[in-house]
Amino acid sequence: MRLSTKHLLGIKELSAEDISLILSTAQQFKEVLQRPVKKVPSLRDVTIVNLFYENSTRTRISFELAEKRLGADTINFSASASSVSKGETLLDTVNNILSMKVDMVVMRHSASGAPHFLAKHLPETAIVNAGDGINEHPTQALLDAFSITEKLGSLEGKKILLIGDIMHSRVALSNIYLLNKMGAQVMLSGPPTLIPPNIKEAMGVQVEYNLKKALQWCDVANVLRIQLERQNQVLFSSLREYNLSYGVTKKLLAEVDKDIVVMHPGPINRGVEIDSDVADSHQSIILQQVENGVAVRMAVLYLLAGKANNN
Numbered sequence: 001m002r003l004s005t006k007h008l009l010g011i012k013e014l015s016a017e018d019i020s021l022i023l024s025t026a027q028q029f030k031e032v033l034q035r036p037v038k039k040v041p042s043l044r045d046v047t048i049v050n051l052f053y054e055n056s057t058r059t060r061i062s063f064e065l066a067e068k069r070l071g072a073d074t075i076n077f078s079a080s081a082s083s084v085s086k087g088e089t090l091l092d093t094v095n096n097i098l099s100m101k102v103d104m105v106v107m108r109h110s111a112s113g114a115p116h117f118l119a120k121h122l123p124e125t126a127i128v129n130a131g132d133g134i135n136e137h138p139t140q141a142l143l144d145a146f147s148i149t150e151k152l153g154s155l156e157g158k159k160i161l162l163i164g165d166i167m168h169s170r171v172a173l174s175n176i177y178l179l180n181k182m183g184a185q186v187m188l189s190g191p192p193t194l195i196p197p198n199i200k201e202a203m204g205v206q207v208e209y210n211l212k213k214a215l216q217w218c219d220v221a222n223v224l225r226i227q228l229e230r231q232n233q234v235l236f237s238s239l240r241e242y243n244l245s246y247g248v249t250k251k252l253l254a255e256v257d258k259d260i261v262v263m264h265p266g267p268i269n270r271g272v273e274i275d276s277d278v279a280d281s282h283q284s285i286i287l288q289q290v291e292n293g294v295a296v297r298m299a300v301l302y303l304l305a306g307k308a309n310n311n
């Protein structure tokens with residue numbers, strides 16, 4: 001089977017069949033990663049540039065590891081240490097890199113739509129979105145879906161709660177697209193100022209502003225980071241107040257008295273959206289999400305490279 005798309009720009013552009021194919025391929029790569037020799041030569045002649053215009057720990061390391069596990073040649077580019085600081089444009093930068101015979105570009109950018117811009121101007125090169133502004137973070141949603149499936153057996157019919165800064169979260173948008181396509185039920189909870197007012201109708205999700213009620217409803221709680229760097233106005237009174245109303249605490253989970261699976265895409269603001277004793281508890285699968293990110297990104301790169309080679 002092949003993906004229906006040449007690039008991975010967002011979950012919005014994927015079909016349910018594409019998502020199932022990525023998740024089943026990731027399962028095979030997860031098995032490879034359990035072996036003493038964790039490498040396969042699938043992308044031996046493929047060169048991939050990791051183009052990061054915004055900071056990252058998990059996504060960047062995970063993509064690089066995925067590329068190395070597949071035998072690809074990798075180049076890492078940080079905007080802060082490049083000629084971008086001398087005024088070079090995104091398109092000039094990428095055209096210069098591609099002239100050195102690069103096959104795929106993995107890009108993170110603070111501007112929503114930056115990978116779509118590249119895909120439009122460079123249709124022959126596979127572009128992978130590693131997070132663009134407040135738009136999408138497709139591989140995060142895929143690894144979240146993989147981790148939920150691993151824990152609960154499937155996505156169909158499962159009740160997934162996204163908590164917090166929905167307004168500025170590319171993780172939330174990609175998760176909503178994916179969970180809707182795969183038949184899960186989605187609820188959002190957080191301060192009304194951080195949840196877009198028309199999202200219920202626009203995205204077919206439920207909204208519950210009372211966090212305790214929302215937790216009582218769900219099977220999985222995916223706790224999102226407060227994106228202070230993307231907020232240009234004050235949308236809640238203080239981080240302390242936020243923690244009191246929307247922080248996922250041990251006390252709150254004890255009151256709910258249900259074995260909810262707790263997730264977080266990272267980086268965690270401990271003591272703000274989640275307390276340490278929840279993040280590090282038996283209910284948390286935060287580090288399994290990170291581990292699964294490598295297999296999921298191997299699957300994405302493998303499937304996109306196969307598609308590119310066969311066109």
Ligand code: CP
Nearest residue numbers: 056057058059265266
């Ligand atoms: N989840 C995530 O995107 O983390 P990084 O910003 O560290 O890549």
